[in-house]
Amino acid sequence: MMNTNFFEDVYDVVRLIPKGRATSYGAIANFLGSKISARMVGWAMNAAHSENDNIPAQRVVNRIGLLTGKMHFATPTTMQELLEADGLIVENDQIKNFKELFWDPAIELEI
DNA sequence: TTTTTGACGATTC
DNA sequence: AGAATCGCCAAAA
Numbered sequence: 119m120m121n122t123n124f125f126e127d128v129y130d131v132v133r134l135i136p137k138g139r140a141t142s143y144g145a146i147a148n149f150l151g152s153k154i155s156a157r158m159v160g161w162a163m164n165a166a167h168s169e170n171d172n173i174p175a176q177r178v179v180n181r182i183g184l185l186t187g188k189m190h191f192a193t194p195t196t197m198q199e200l201l202e203a204d205g206l207i208v209e210n211d212q213i214k215n216f217k218e219l220f221w222d223p224a225i226e227l228e229i
Numbered sequence: 230t231t232t233t234t235g236a237c238g239a240t241t242c
Numbered sequence: 243a244g245a246a247t248c249g250c251c252a253a254a255a
Contacts (some may be wrong), residue, residue: 231255232254232255233253233254233255234252234253234254234255235251235252235253235254237246237249237250238249238250239247239248239249240246240247240248240249241245241246241247241248242244242245242246242247
């Protein structure tokens with residue numbers, strides 16, 4: 119398998135997201151380098167579907183904590199189910215207290 | 230090769 | 243405050 123660069127990088131960061139926390143596409147993009155845009159992270163996650171790797175994509179949401187990618191899971195409710203299984207509270211397709219549980223790799227991994 | 234399309238984000242109207 | 247638009251950059255058609 120080839121090193122599909124940012125795909126691998128994105129997967130690695132996503133796997134590092136601790137349980138009960140969540141991050142945003144933009145945060146990952148920013149952490150990997152301002153070269154890539156948040157959209158590429160979304161693309162990477164889309165490709166992650168083809169991968170056999172366990173990618174907790176449910177912990178990656180957009181900047182406001184909205185479950186924009188829920189439709190890409192097995193069922194539109196899978197993402198919310200997984201997040202709730204992590205102890206998060208999802209209401210109206212949006213993560214509650216997202217600001218508090220926001221996990222920014224650029225900060226958390228820096229320390 | 231050119232065009233279209235995104236699991237986004239920030240800005241402008 | 244809500245809606246519309248532009249910018250990012252790579253992959254699929």
